[in-house]
Amino acid sequence: MKIGIVGLGLIGGSLGLDLRSLGHRVLGVSRQERTCDIAVARGAADEAVTDLALLADTDAIFICTPLAYVQTTVAQLIPHISLTTIVTDVGSVKAAIVRDITPLWRNFVGGHPMAGTAESGIEAAQHGLFAGNPYVLTPTEATPLDAIALIESIIRPLQVRLYHCQPDEHDRAVAWISHLPVMVSASLITACLSDADPASLKLAQLLASSGFRDTSRVGGGNPELGLMMARYNREEVLRSLRVYRETLDRMIHTIDQQDWTTLEETLQQTQAARTRFVD
Ligand code: NAP
Numbered sequence: 482m483k484i485g486i487v488g489l490g491l492i493g494g495s496l497g498l499d500l501r502s503l504g505h506r507v508l509g510v511s512r513q514e515r516t517c518d519i520a521v522a523r524g525a526a527d528e529a530v531t532d533l534a535l536l537a538d539t540d541a542i543f544i545c546t547p548l549a550y551v552q553t554t555v556a557q558l559i560p561h562i563s564l565t566t567i568v569t570d571v572g573s574v575k576a577a578i579v580r581d582i583t584p585l586w587r588n589f590v591g592g593h594p595m596a597g598t599a600e601s602g603i604e605a606a607q608h609g610l611f612a613g614n615p616y617v618l619t620p621t622e623a624t625p626l627d628a629i630a631l632i633e634s635i636i637r638p639l640q641v642r643l644y645h646c647q648p649d650e651h652d653r654a655v656a657w658i659s660h661l662p663v664m665v666s667a668s669l670i671t672a673c674l675s676d677a678d679p680a681s682l683k684l685a686q687l688l689a690s691s692g693f694r695d696t697s698r699v700g701g702g703n704p705e706l707g708l709m710m711a712r713y714n715r716e717e718v719l720r721s722l723r724v725y726r727e728t729l730d731r732m733i734h735t736i737d738q739q740d741w742t743t744l745e746e747t748l749q750q751t752q753a754a755r756t757r758f759v760d
Contacts, residue, residue: 483508484635485536486543487554489520489529491598491703492571493545494606497525502608503638508535511603519603537561541631543592544570548709552581559585567628573659573706574713575619575648583621588628591619591648594641595659601703616641619648656717658758659699660710664722666700667707 482505486493489511497507501524509526510533511517517529528535536542536558544551551570558568569590572578579591595615598605616636620629637643646654676682700707711718735743 485539488546494525495610579648599702612640661721
């Protein structure tokens, strides 16, 4: 198949690497010429330029720009592509994107691969990023079935775990397991930095190891991504943060009261519950 990718960064570049390995012809478009050159040199695209006209003759196009540019990119693509071209995106928020793009392009299927790293840009692209991870599609009642089938036929061979849900269901669920963790992890780093004793802060930085590496990873990632999660999924991010604040207050109370029985029960419950989210 001839597949277009707009936005050759971590996700777009990684998709390009895998789709080319599967035998597809990948045409890439990015904002900077330098990024396009690196994408071709790294094998993430057969051809890559800064002009959307390159994608005139493609079967499917993946929009992999930051969330803020998804809608304008689709609007700019429309004069170049045929009505049969299937367009999908990889944005981390779905309701706003699906609401804005569905009126522009009938053959649109919202999507979100649940995979990433702390890095960004084409240099961070890697083979096999999506394998074994969930990939959510958020078609609506108006989405043509053949458009969904075509996108599924492209992403299934990436060995993803494919799910369907409504865009607003997606946004509520990912607020818990993706967007809230970014805000909590960022707050953790900020709280550590606020230690008024420079010697204590320095010692903490020297002693930080696997626990801090795990808990600070998503808060120490691409700032643009966290900003877009909060801007485009504001209601759900706020809802989850407020519940988190209440949970934190309960934990403060428990420890303040030296209620070790309750704390132990809580930690036993979280130890058992974690496996329902991740292995
Ligand atoms: P990224 O590494 O920063 O890549 C985005 C790329 O888009 C940049 O390298 C930039 O390339 C290009 N770009 C920016 N504006 C553009 C425009 N107007 N037209 C064309 N290209 C443009 O970000 P990412 O992490 O891959 O995220 C991309 C999308 O994936 C976002 O919608 C995000 O929500 C979603 N997502 C991210 C993750 C994650 O964990 N990172 C996971 C799942 C989904 P230039 O160098 O050419 O400017």
